[in-house]
Amino acid sequence: MSAVPDALSVTDLRKRYGANEALKGVDLRVGEGELVGLLGPNGAGKSTLVKIACGLVGPSSGTAEVAGAKAGSAAANAALGYLAELFRFPDWLSADELLQLHQKLVGSRGGAAERRELLELVALGDVPDRRVGHMSKGMQQRLGIAQAMLGDPKLLLLDEPTSALDPAGRRTVRELLETLRGRGVAVLLNSHLLSEVELVCDRVIMIARGEVVAAGTPAELSHAGGIEITTGRGARLFAQATREDIPRLVRELVQAGEDVYEIRVIRSSLEDTYLELVGGR
Amino acid sequence: MSGVGIVAGFALRESVRRRVFVVVALLTVAFLGLYGLGVWRVSREVTEFGDFQAGVEPDTVAGATLLGLAMFATLFLGAILAVFLTLNAVRGDAERGLLQPIVVRPLGRATFLLGRYVAAAGVCVAYTVFVFLASVVITHLFIDWWPDRLLTPALQMGVAVAVLAALALGGSVLLSSTANGIAIFMLFGAGLTAGLLGQIGEALDSDTLQDVSQVTSWILPFEAHYQDALSEITADSSGFTRYAINLGPFGGAQEFGAFLWPYTVLYLSAIALVSLWAFRRRDL
Ligand SMILES: Nc1ncnc2c1ncn2[C@@H]1O[C@H](COP(=O)(O)OP(=O)(O)OP(=O)(O)O)[C@@H](O)[C@H]1O
Numbered sequence: 001m002s003a004v005p006d007a008l009s010v011t012d013l014r015k016r017y018g019a020n021e022a023l024k025g026v027d028l029r030v031g032e033g034e035l036v037g038l039l040g041p042n043g044a045g046k047s048t049l050v051k052i053a054c055g056l057v058g059p060s061s062g063t064a065e066v067a068g069a070k071a072g073s074a075a076a077n078a079a080l081g082y083l084a085e086l087f088r089f090p091d092w093l094s095a096d097e098l099l100q101l102h103q104k105l106v107g108s109r110g111g112a113a114e115r116r117e118l119l120e121l122v123a124l125g126d127v128p129d130r131r132v133g134h135m136s137k138g139m140q141q142r143l144g145i146a147q148a149m150l151g152d153p154k155l156l157l158l159d160e161p162t163s164a165l166d167p168a169g170r171r172t173v174r175e176l177l178e179t180l181r182g183r184g185v186a187v188l189l190n191s192h193l194l195s196e197v198e199l200v201c202d203r204v205i206m207i208a209r210g211e212v213v214a215a216g217t218p219a220e221l222s223h224a225g226g227i228e229i230t231t232g233r234g235a236r237l238f239a240q241a242t243r244e245d246i247p248r249l250v251r252e253l254v255q256a257g258e259d260v261y262e263i264r265v266i267r268s269s270l271e272d273t274y275l276e277l278v279g280g281r
Numbered sequence: 282m283s284g285v286g287i288v289a290g291f292a293l294r295e296s297v298r299r300r301v302f303v304v305v306a307l308l309t310v311a312f313l314g315l316y317g318l319g320v321w322r323v324s325r326e327v328t329e330f331g332d333f334q335a336g337v338e339p340d341t342v343a344g345a346t347l348l349g350l351a352m353f354a355t356l357f358l359g360a361i362l363a364v365f366l367t368l369n370a371v372r373g374d375a376e377r378g379l380l381q382p383i384v385v386r387p388l389g390r391a392t393f394l395l396g397r398y399v400a401a402a403g404v405c406v407a408y409t410v411f412v413f414l415a416s417v418v419i420t421h422l423f424i425d426w427w428p429d430r431l432l433t434p435a436l437q438m439g440v441a442v443a444v445l446a447a448l449a450l451g452g453s454v455l456l457s458s459t460a461n462g463i464a465i466f467m468l469f470g471a472g473l474t475a476g477l478l479g480q481i482g483e484a485l486d487s488d489t490l491q492d493v494s495q496v497t498s499w500i501l502p503f504e505a506h507y508q509d510a511l512s513e514i515t516a517d518s519s520g521f522t523r524y525a526i527n528l529g530p531f532g533g534a535q536e537f538g539a540f541l542w543p544y545t546v547l548y549l550s551a552i553a554l555v556s557l558w559a560f561r562r563r564d565l
């Protein structure tokens with residue numbers, strides 16, 4: 001084990017809102033520089049988890065630590081960048097002024113260069129003086145992502161950061177996340193866009209009704225669904241077969257006198273697994 | 282730059298950008314102009330009738346009564362400023378999603394509250410002291426009278442709105458904007474009513490009324506400071522003049538003694554502690 005603490009480490013975390021138990025004992029960790037997707041249906045407790053990690057919400061029991069410091073402490077908050085699901089920035093500030101304010105709050109010495117670089121990264125480089133109140137929702141969300149990245153955080157907590165973005169914007173963010181991974185920044189990404197999560201995340205954690213129901217790499221979670229072979233007599237599914245079985249299967253079919261026209265390896269997508277596990281149908 | 286400074290500076294910048302201070306300045310000029318007009322009219326009548334009341338100094342009675350009126354209005358203006366600058370500092374802003382990006386920064390909720398308080402109280406106190414002193418000067422322009430004390434009542438007017446700002450900021454932790462605004466103005470009204478009851482009690486010699494007024498003023502010490510400030514401006518007058526002032530609407534103010542000062546410090550500390558405790562427990 002390395003001595004570097006996990007970017008985020010959550011143990012037996014519970015949160016109760018009155019009679020409603022939003023989190024029922026969640027364990028999860030996000031390693032240094034790891035990109036983890038958090039999936040789950042509406043009301044699963046994803047935002048609650050993230051809010052506890054950044055100290056906005058107090059847990060009922062259990063612990064959450066950011067870079068080794070108790071969630072909500074100044075040390076923990078200094079190590080993270082956060083973009084809330086339902087955020088709003090003061091409409092009278094310009095993009096550049098907002099970043100300036102947050103630079104001061106986080107104690108960043110990056111100055112104008114850091115602000116310019118981040119605005120470029122989120123494709124707002126040409127409108128640094130536009131007021132937040134005059135920006136579209138998607139532009140505000142991009143600005144929010146830039147804001148979260150100020151001061152080189154060790155952990156980024158992004159709660160549905162692409163919900164208002166156009167396809168090009170989503171791709172920008174995907175590329176951004178990959179760049180961040182290269183720099184060793186850990187990311188916990190809440191999203192309903194399974195394809196997006198599948199594309200960029202190292203690991204995926206699914207939660208439903210306040211509990212973790214699955215965790216693993218996207219490949220592990222989108223498990224193999226067998227081999228479909230089309231012969232002269234139609235398509236046939238070998239449900240237990242894997243890619244390694246194909247030569248043997250083809251040999252057997254040819255020996256049995258059949259003509260093979262097409263072979264398909266079937267993978268259930270992350271979406272299938274998701275719907276299976278959280279019962280979305 | 283310290284966290285308190287950043288938060289306070291940000292709050293002030295918002296007020297500037299939203300033209301709060303321009304509006305306040307314009308309306309204050311209008312208020313002071315109107316007050317000056319009133320003082321000027323009264324001063325002419327005082328000169329006409331001045332000789333008739335033997336033993337009463339007409340300038341003192343007129344000056345003290347008019348300044349009392351100005352102080353009443355000043356406290357009201359200061360209260361409006363105090364309430365509107367802090368009204369939605371916590372819950373209101375949290376409900377709109379404005380607060381969260383700031384509180385997740387490593388500055389701590391205590392620093393945030395203190396920064397907001399420094400900004401709001403700083404503005405209201407400076408404003409109230411300024412309007413009070415301006416009223417004194419305007420009064421003197423037309424009536425040959427200075428209040429018996431100047432700095433203590435000025436300070437006490439300032440402290441009165443500082444207490445209101447603390448109540449409103451504390452209230453913003455517990456209540457949403459509208460409820461908080463209503464609550465603080467009702468407390469303000471309750472305080473003023475209690476003060477008036479006390480003055481009536483003084484005129485009617487009713488101990489009960491004065492007791493009610495005293496107790497309420499300790500519970501809402503902005504009123505105690507205001508009453509103290511009112512009585513300070515005529516601290517040295519006596520005899521028939523005193524009697525004539527007491528009959529007026531701003532005479533007969535109660536005094537609360539030196540203990541009011543340490544009490545106010547304790548009171549503000551208690552509000553700070555309760556607000557911070559509630560803020561720390563609040564899920565945002
Ligand atoms: N402030 C609150 N007070 C009471 N209950 C709350 C509060 N915030 C969240 N909840 C409840 O906690 C549960 C989890 O909510 P949460 O916002 O974490 O869900 P989510 O997974 O982020 O959902 P979504 O995908 O819709 O954003 C829900 O049942 C919700 O009603």
Ligand SMILES: [Mg+2]
Nearest residue numbers: 046047048085
């Ligand atoms: Mg959510």
